[in-house]
Amino acid sequence: MSAASTAEPAFVAKTKTGRFTDFVDSRVGGSGILREFGRKVFPDHWSFMFGEVALYSFVILLLSGTFLTFFFDPSMAETHYDGSYVPLKGVEMSVAYSSSLDISFDVRGGLFMRQVHHWAALLFVASIAVHMLRVFFTGAFRRPREMNWVVGSVLLILAMAAGFTGYSLPDDLLSGNGLRIIDGVIKSIPVVGTYISFFLFGGEFPGTAIIGRLYMLHILLVPALILLMIVLHLFMVVVHKHTQYPGPGRNDNNVVGYPLGPVYAAKAGGFFFIVFGVLALMAGFFTINPIWNYGPYDPSPVSAGTQPDWYIGFVDGALRLMPGTLGNWHVEQNWFGFVFTFNVLLPALVPAGILFTVMFMYPWIERWITKDDREHHVLDRPRNAPTRTAIGVAGFIWYCVMWAAAGSDLIATHFHVSLNDVTYWLRALFFVGPIIGFVVAKRVALALQRKDREIALHGRETGRIVRLPHGEFIEVHAPLDEYKRYKLVGFESPEVLPAVPNEHGVVTRKEKRRAFLSRWFFEDRVAPATPAELEAAHGHGHAAVEAPEEAKSLSH
Amino acid sequence: MGNHSDGSPNHSGTVATAGQNEVEKFQDPGIPPHRLRLADTDPKAAKRAERQVALLFGISVVGTLIFLVAYFAIDLGAGESTIESIRLQNMLLGIGTAFAMLGIGTGIVHWAKALMPDHEVSEERHAIRYEEDRRAAVRIVDDIVEETGIKRRPLIRNTLLGAVALAPLPAVALFGDLGPRPDNKLAHTMWAPADGKLKRLARDPDGTPIKASDVTIGSAFHVIPEGLNELHEGKLNEKAKAVVLLMRLDPASLNPSEGREDWGYNGIVAYSKICTHVGCPVALYEQQTHHLLCPCHQSTFDLTQECKVIFGPASRPLPQLPIAVDDEGYLVATSDFKEPVGPSYWERDMHERSINS
Numbered sequence: 034m035s036a037a038s039t040a041e042p043a044f045v046a047k048t049k050t051g052r053f054t055d056f057v058d059s060r061v062g063g064s065g066i067l068r069e070f071g072r073k074v075f076p077d078h079w080s081f082m083f084g085e086v087a088l089y090s091f092v093i094l095l096l097s098g099t100f101l102t103f104f105f106d107p108s109m110a111e112t113h114y115d116g117s118y119v120p121l122k123g124v125e126m127s128v129a130y131s132s133s134l135d136i137s138f139d140v141r142g143g144l145f146m147r148q149v150h151h152w153a154a155l156l157f158v159a160s161i162a163v164h165m166l167r168v169f170f171t172g173a174f175r176r177p178r179e180m181n182w183v184v185g186s187v188l189l190i191l192a193m194a195a196g197f198t199g200y201s202l203p204d205d206l207l208s209g210n211g212l213r214i215i216d217g218v219i220k221s222i223p224v225v226g227t228y229i230s231f232f233l234f235g236g237e238f239p240g241t242a243i244i245g246r247l248y249m250l251h252i253l254l255v256p257a258l259i260l261l262m263i264v265l266h267l268f269m270v271v272v273h274k275h276t277q278y279p280g281p282g283r284n285d286n287n288v289v290g291y292p293l294g295p296v297y298a299a300k301a302g303g304f305f306f307i308v309f310g311v312l313a314l315m316a317g318f319f320t321i322n323p324i325w326n327y328g329p330y331d332p333s334p335v336s337a338g339t340q341p342d343w344y345i346g347f348v349d350g351a352l353r354l355m356p357g358t359l360g361n362w363h364v365e366q367n368w369f370g371f372v373f374t375f376n377v378l379l380p381a382l383v384p385a386g387i388l389f390t391v392m393f394m395y396p397w398i399e400r401w402i403t404k405d406d407r408e409h410h411v412l413d414r415p416r417n418a419p420t421r422t423a424i425g426v427a428g429f430i431w432y433c434v435m436w437a438a439a440g441s442d443l444i445a446t447h448f449h450v451s452l453n454d455v456t457y458w459l460r461a462l463f464f465v466g467p468i469i470g471f472v473v474a475k476r477v478a479l480a481l482q483r484k485d486r487e488i489a490l491h492g493r494e495t496g497r498i499v500r501l502p503h504g505e506f507i508e509v510h511a512p513l514d515e516y517k518r519y520k521l522v523g524f525e526s527p528e529v530l531p532a533v534p535n536e537h538g539v540v541t542r543k544e545k546r547r548a549f550l551s552r553w554f555f556e557d558r559v560a561p562a563t564p565a566e567l568e569a570a571h572g573h574g575h576a577a578v579e580a581p582e583e584a585k586s587l588s589h
Numbered sequence: 590m591g592n593h594s595d596g597s598p599n600h601s602g603t604v605a606t607a608g609q610n611e612v613e614k615f616q617d618p619g620i621p622p623h624r625l626r627l628a629d630t631d632p633k634a635a636k637r638a639e640r641q642v643a644l645l646f647g648i649s650v651v652g653t654l655i656f657l658v659a660y661f662a663i664d665l666g667a668g669e670s671t672i673e674s675i676r677l678q679n680m681l682l683g684i685g686t687a688f689a690m691l692g693i694g695t696g697i698v699h700w701a702k703a704l705m706p707d708h709e710v711s712e713e714r715h716a717i718r719y720e721e722d723r724r725a726a727v728r729i730v731d732d733i734v735e736e737t738g739i740k741r742r743p744l745i746r747n748t749l750l751g752a753v754a755l756a757p758l759p760a761v762a763l764f765g766d767l768g769p770r771p772d773n774k775l776a777h778t779m780w781a782p783a784d785g786k787l788k789r790l791a792r793d794p795d796g797t798p799i800k801a802s803d804v805t806i807g808s809a810f811h812v813i814p815e816g817l818n819e820l821h822e823g824k825l826n827e828k829a830k831a832v833v834l835l836m837r838l839d840p841a842s843l844n845p846s847e848g849r850e851d852w853g854y855n856g857i858v859a860y861s862k863i864c865t866h867v868g869c870p871v872a873l874y875e876q877q878t879h880h881l882l883c884p885c886h887q888s889t890f891d892l893t894q895e896c897k898v899i900f901g902p903a904s905r906p907l908p909q910l911p912i913a914v915d916d917e918g919y920l921v922a923t924s925d926f927k928e929p930v931g932p933s934y935w936e937r938d939m940h941e942r943s944i945n946s
Contacts, residue, residue, distance in 0.1 A: 074712040118672075137675075141660055144675060145682040177717055210869055213829075214885060217867025217932035227775070227934045232767040237774055237826040238868070242767075274714055282620030288712045289620060299701035306694030310687045317683010332829035333793050333811060333862065335870045337884045353886045357866065357904035365904035367938045374933040376904045377867055410714060442887060452887060453900055516621040523615060563613045 075297045076277035076290035080171075083164035085301060087188075089308040090157035091259065097150040098199075098252065104140050106132040107202065107248035109241040118325050126204075126329030129244045133203035133324055148316035154199060155321070156312065158192045158344040165189060169395070169425050171412035173276045175405070179396035181269040186392050188262045191255055193344050198251035200342050203322075204244050209330030211341055212243065214349070218381045221374035239330065276412050279523055281516040285410045338443055343436070350438030351380035354460050384435060388428065402550045404530055416485070417524045419478035420554045426474035427467035434462045475557065482559035489513065489521040489562040490570040522561040529555045620709060628703050638703035645696030652688025659685055776940035778830040779814040780910060781925035789815040790835060790859065790912065790920040798919045799835065804857050809874040810835040812859065814922070830930055832862040832870065833910050835920070838879060842893050849895070852911040857920065859910040860896050863931040864888055866903035881907065905933065 046052040058064045108128035114121045116131070117138045136143035165185055168174055174182035201208045216238045219230045235242030274288050283289045291297045315321075327336070341349050357364055357376040364376040391398075399421065400406060415422040437444065438459045445452035492510035500506050513521070532540045532548035628635040659681030663674055718726070739746050780788055789798040793811040796818040804810065812833040820827060840856035852858070860881070864871050869885035879892040880899070888901030896907035908930050911923045928941040 074710055141664070141678070142682055144679050145686075148679070148683075149686075210885065213869060214867045217869075220932050220934040221867075222935075224935055227771045227936060230934070231769060231771045232764065235768045237823075238829055239825050240768075272717060281618045282711060284617065286714050288714055289709055291707070292710060296701050296705045296707065299697050299705060303694045303697030303701065306690045306692075307698070308694075310689075310691030310694055313683050313686035313690060315683075317680050317687065330825070331794075332825060333813070333832040333870055333872075335872045335884050337873060339869075339884055349886075352867065352902055355902045357888065357898050357902045363904045365933055370938055370942075371935055372933050372937045374904075376902050377932070380902070408717075442884070456887065456901075515615075515618040519615055519618055523617065562615075564615055565613065 070271075071294050072292040073274075074288045074290045074292055076275050076283075076288060077297070077300075078278055080167045081275070082304065083160050083167055085304055086160035086308055087157060087164055088263065089305045090153045090160060090312070091263065092305070093153045093309055093312060094150060094157060094195075095256070097146045097153060098256075100146045101136065101143075101150060102252055104132060104136045104143060105129070105202070105248075107245045109204065109239075109244050121325065121328070124329065127244070129202060129204040130324070130329045133205070137325060145316055148319075148321050149312055150199075151321045152312050152315045152319075154196050155342060155344075156308075158189070158196055161185070161189050161192050162344075165392075166425070166429070170415040170422055171276070171278075172409065172418055172421065173412055174396045175409040176396075176400070177273055177408050178269070178276075179400075181266060181273070182396055183393055184262055184266045184269065186389070188259065188266065190389070191259045191262060195251060195255040195259060196342055196344055198247045198255060200322075200345075201247050202244060202251060203324045204330050205324040206327040206330050206334065206336070207322075207324075207339060209239065209332075210335055210339060211345075212239065213332070214352070218352075218377055221377035221381070223371070223373060223378075239332070274410070276410055279411050279414065279520065281519045281523075283411055285408060288410075338446070340440065340443070346439035347432050347435040348381060348385055350435040350441070350459075351384045352377065353441055354435065354438045354456065354463055355380035356460075384431070388432065391428065402547060402554050403527060404547075404551075405527070414524065416478040416481040417526070419475045419482070419557060422478045423471040423475035427471040430470035431463070431467045434459055434466045438463075479557055479559055485521040486559060486562050489518050490567055522563075524561055526558050526560045527555050528558065620711060623708055626703065626707065635704065638699070642696050642700045642704070645692050645699060647692070649689045649692025649696065652685050652690070652692055654685075656682055656685030656689060771936070773936075773940055773943070775830075775931070775934060775937075776929045776944060778925055778930060779817060779827045780831060780833075780922040782922075787913075787915065787921035787923060789915070790833065790922065791815045791817070793832060794818075800918045801854055801857060801914045801920050802918060804835065804837045804920075806837050806839060806856065807876050808837055809876070811862070811872075829868075830863065833859045834862045834871065834874065834881065835859045835912075836874060836892060838892065842879065844893060844895070846895060849909065849911075851913070852909055852923075854912055854914050854920070857912065858892070859912045859920075859922070860890075860892075860907040861910065861926060861930040862907075864903055865898075865905040865907060866901070866932065868932040871907065 046055040054067075058067070106128050110128050111125055112128050112131050114124050114126055114131050114134065116122075116135050118134055121134065133147075136147055138144070168182065168185065197211075201212050216230055216234065219233065220226045222229060230238065233243065233246070234240040235246075275290075277283050277289060280289075291300075328334075340346070355364070355376055364379075366373045366375065413421075415425075438456070441455045441459060442452055444450070445455050492512040495509045495511045497509040498506055499509055530548065530551045532544045534540045535544065626634075628638045659678055663678040663681075734740065782788060790810075790812045791798050791814065793813045796813065796815070798815060799810060799812065812835045813828060814831050817824065817827055817831065835857065836859075837855070837857045840853075843853060843856060843858065845852065862870050862872070864883040864885065866883065866886055866888050869883050871881045871883045871888070871890065873882040873884055874880075875882060881890040881892060881896065882888070883901070883903070886902050888903035889899050890896040890903070890907050891899045894906075895909060898904060898906060908926045908928050910926055912920050913923045915921045925944075927944060929937050929944075
């Protein structure tokens with residue numbers, strides 16, 4: 034990116050950089066690419082940085098991870114620790130755990146790289162998640178970007194897979210218990226569960242194969258897939274060009290922003306170093322995953338307050354929320370002589386299944402309901418799509434309830450409340466939380482739209498109180514300039530789309546369902562302010578509006 | 590604003606556009622006028638920004654030096670490295686890298702923001718594909734499908750589908766040697782008497798046998814079978830099934846069900862430590878309430894009700910290990926568990942029936 038930033042295409046190269054550019058170009062033929070990208074315009078907004086954070090975290094993961102592979106030994110053979118960490122001296126452990134300790138205590142900078150790697154992994158998943166929230170709430174997944182949304186969702190799953198496989202590698206007590214839980218979940222799968230468990234672990238849990246197998250997945254297969262998906266993702270970003278926030282001068286037919294070279298490339302390139310620097314600070318000051326405190330994996334002990342890495346939390350939380358017995362009825366059932374472990378199977382698969390299915394399908398769901406098949410390059414402000422925003426908030430809250438449940442014991446000990454009560458409350462919130470979130474978010478979005486209308490029509494509050502000759506006090510409102518106003522009024526406000534008969538003149542049941550959902554989607558709407566309304570508002574004896582400039586703003 | 594067609598034959602064109610004709614809508618005023626920065630108008634400010642950028646790059650150099658000094662001055666290899674020296678080195682490496690990276694990063698960004706041209710420009714968006722290409726693409730695919738004749742020859746299509754569906758099977762079968770067949774390995778533990786000799790209960794982790802007289806009321810022991818520590822292979826596998834919690838209660842508070850009256854000794858009872866939920870060790874014993882709590886998912890078992898689940902996601906009670914006392918006063922297991930231990934699995938019920946038959 035930044036390599037191209039100093040180049041300037043010229044017919045006859047006069048400068049040194051120009052001659053260099055020409056030299057390379059005449060040998061590799063890059064002038065077309067340079068013409069296309071050298072000055073390509075990118076819109077700028079702080080919320081576009083989340084995706085960049087994810088990309089840069091991945092680069093840092095590759096760098097730090099490569100370093101770690103030079104020292105890590107994924108063997109589960111037994112050994113006796115003989116490194117510098119005194120408390121574990123002579124303790125029997127696996128070679129994997131021993132080499133992880135060596136990386137931490139006997140390789141200079143090893144602990145630092147381990148911590149950079151772990152923090153970067155946490156940040157990687159987090160930034161993908163936040164990036165996806167941004168994309169969802171601004172409607173950036175709409176045509177033509179549905180496929181890229183799918184690729185992004187795949188990346189989220191791959192990132193979690195990469196995280197989990199890596200988390201298990203040191204073979205410490207905490208990650209071993211994580212594997213134990215995975216084993217339990219796999220065994221609950223009907224018919225093939227026991228076999229999958231035996232194949233995965235190379236026999237009974239824990240066996241001596243799993244670390245080596247996870248290692249291969251972690252350093253080869255999963256990163257290769259992630260890399261492939263990133264290439265696809267960025268390729269499509271280039272094809273689509275970036276979306277932009279609504280505002281004056283921005284529409285679906287243009288891109289407003291800074292040229293790639295030099296400004297955008299400098300900002301984006303500089304941002305890589307900032308992400309790296311922040312991760313280095315975290316790795317330097319905040320301990321993450323102190324495996325030496327946990328000890329080697331042993332199926333017998335476990336420490337209280339065990340926590341998975343944050344991105345696995347929602348599955349673990351769902352496992353905790355599920356009751357194993359309802360009164361005297363056991364959720365686990367023996368049918369036809371076989372065991373159906375619903376108390377594990379349901380929470381492990383259903384919530385995650387629903388979340389990911391809806392996530393993958395959402396662009397098509399919304400397109401079907403709204404019949405909106407146009408290309409969108411201008412983003413929605415979340416308030417201007419109240420129902421979508423409400424759906425997103427509901428899903429987010431659902432996720433967060435499960436996520437919080439993964440820390441139910443810590444919530445109980447930190448806030449001195451009963452663990453059982455925390456679980457009961459979270460069980461209730463699991464069902465009620467998304468509904469409350471939906472209603473509140475929708476109302477907030479509509480209220481914000483009304484506020485926008487109010488400001489567009491009556492100007493912003495100046496805080497200046499004026500007393501009129503007849504004694505009345507009023508607050509002076511200052512009208513917006515036309516650029517600021519356009520930002521508040523320049524959006525689409527779709528209306529309910531009733532059922533339409535098909536070519537045979539029949540309104541199908543599916544179409545009726547769609548119409549019902551369309552009503553649900555668009556029934557509550559606040560239309561953007563119109564010039565006529567603005568005129569009416571000003572004609573309403575708003576004597577206090579400073580510098581009446583209706584004529585100016587309405588004389589198009 | 591693009592094509593509003595929804596594709597239905599008699600569409601009204603009302604999608605998202607009702608009441609929004611040009612008269613009733615605000616006109617786009619265009620990109621706001623550019624505002625010059627201080628550095629654009631004042632050469633002094635520009636010079637100042639230049640010096641700030643250079644300073645930031647200088648800070649980066651200092652950071653790199655800090656890193657190198659910390660790396661070479663604190664030598665972990667020689668002698669005993671202490672937690673303190675590692676922590677100090679880690680912190681200094683972090684500070685060094687952070688300065689080195691943040692110096693470059695903030696320097697470049699500041700340079701871009703303060704000194705590089707900040708005119709926002711507008712660029713036309715080109716259609717992703719042109720109408721002509723679009724038609725051509727559809728036609729090409731149609732032609733290709735047509736020329737293969739796959740639609741007209743269902744025999745070819747169906748046999749191909751069948752072949753393709755079956756072809757990956759060898760690849761799946763190839764993974765058959767990833768692990769052995771489960772058979773009934775999960776149904777048995779090390780507690781089964783070997784050569785007619787009952788296994789003693791031993792302390793975890795040192796493996797010393799436990800005398801019944803050592804177990805006072807209210808106490809709890811983490812227990813492994815005698816001989817586990819001497820295993821050379823599969824020690825952890827056996828341990829993952831065989832670990833047991835041993836507790837002694839007032840015998841009156843225990844309510845053994847029919848057939849289990851002689852599974853304990855004088856109020857001493859032993860239960861599998863592996864949670865019946867997903868297999869974490871149920872390591873927390875609440876002495877006052879006689880509850881066993883799994884720290885992973887908070888399944889709670891009541892010892893006075895034969896470890897019945899009273900809270901949490903587990904569905905089955907913890908399996909009980911029948912114990913007795915041998916001639917020398919040591920606790921022994923009179924048999925293996927009467928059911929498979931640990932998390933449930935598909936064949937579990939079958940295994941339990943075969944154990945008890």
